[in-house]
Amino acid sequence: MADSEHSSANQVLENPQEETNEEPKLHFSDDEEALIIRMYNLVGERWALIAGRIPGRTAEEIEKYWTSRYSTSQ
Template sequence: MDSSSGSQGKNSKTSDGCETKEVNNTAQNFVHFTEEEEDLVFRMHRLVGNRWELIAGRIPGRTAKEVEMFWAVKHQNT
């Protein structure tokens, strides 16, 4: 999994001249999934589509919002 996916954004300067990086809301809220969780999300999505609550119900400790956010980040470039 590419760890740079959460660091997309643009650089800006603060009032004291320090450079900061602004990230878009999707990347900022990205939750990292294990390889097993990713595999399950992809397989479940093939079966049930965008039914995030149903998919999240199969992954202990994950919410529908986390699963949907994961899916959105993984597919933003496709």
Template structure:
């Protein structure tokens, strides 16, 4: 039984981190509507990322902040 446990956990860490990186890169692609809304909301509320993210379904405050800091 111990040998099967070793086999099942041998590559979990490396494949998971690759999947997380690629999904993060895909999520950081924003539509034109999202970009426009982020810009308008930023002018209204500033760096209150959670408020901005609350107006965009499926986006977290961290994603919005990362998008903003990478663009501006």
């Protein structure tokens, strides 16, 4: 019984490690994207302020999404 508890605990711990090794693709809904665009036009690159308006999103996620989607290197 103790062996089965340890094996299931190891499986739970292995999955998050696998996810951190791969670069997850950021998926934002249409509503989130529209809000990011509106907020960016209002406050600029204040990612933490924008993230505060979108529950569950971090400033880093939003900045990474913005730079990958709307890069200004022309």
